[in-house]
């Protein structure tokens with residue numbers, strides 16, 4: 172039976188314990204979080220004026236890496252596959268404008284918060300304090316940045332997850348009849364999962380990385396190290412573009428979408444050669 176437990180949750184990260192989910196499925200969801208879940212990001216920039224020290228290309232690249240709020244954009248903008256080619260249909264792009272001037276006698280820093288949305292106030296930078304460029308006296312930049320939905324497998328700027336990892340859940344058993352409390356395992360444990368405290372060996376499985384260092388140094392072979400079958404920890408950290416729980420839900424939806432695509436293609440191929448399922 173499948174069950175899910177929230178082990179940790181913050182504004183930007185979530186850790187789930189998945190039980191009864193085969194490793195291949197859990198890994199597909201982990202990968203989809205990085206590569207398949209769409210977000211909105213700046214894809215091209217029209218420069219009206221740029222007399223700063225940075226080239227158009229560098230500014231465009233820096234703008235592309237600014238995370239934009241994507242929660243509502245997922246429902247309101249066309250999917251990445253609909254927006255390819257030189258003449259994409261309406262509903263693909265959101266525009267943001269940036270205009271800034273240098274000032275006499277001081278350097279002006281232009282931040283992500285200086286990007287102004289044109290028609291859609293919900294597509295704005297997640298953070299307003301990312302420096303984009305600096306302007307000296309009599310320097311000026313004026314541009315239109317156009318953002319669209321995309322996927323992380325096309326470019327990392329569209330990936331909503333900065334971290335998406337799956338890990339085993341350790342099981343540590345110390346055989347009391349063999350343990351001499353020499354403390355060697357605790358000294359060699361890099362993550363402090365083992366600690367000698369008040370004459371006892373205390374075990375914190377949550378910290379264990381299954382590196383096996385303790386097993387190697389324990390001469391009486393008092394430690395049995397294993398991991399739980401069909402139980403995994405999925406940790407997702409968001410760039411801020413989407414809430415972490417939304418990333419996980421969309422990862423499942425995107426994995427299902429890919430499987431349905433595969434199913435449709437199989438149906439087409441089989442029917443073209445006269446094979447019925």
Ligand code: SF4
Nearest residue numbers: 350351353354356389
């Ligand atoms: S190294 Fe082995 S014997 Fe020594 S404290 Fe650890 S478990 Fe016990």
Ligand code: SF4
Nearest residue numbers: 360379380382383385
């Ligand atoms: S396997 Fe590594 S991390 Fe886990 S308890 Fe042993 S030494 Fe520590």
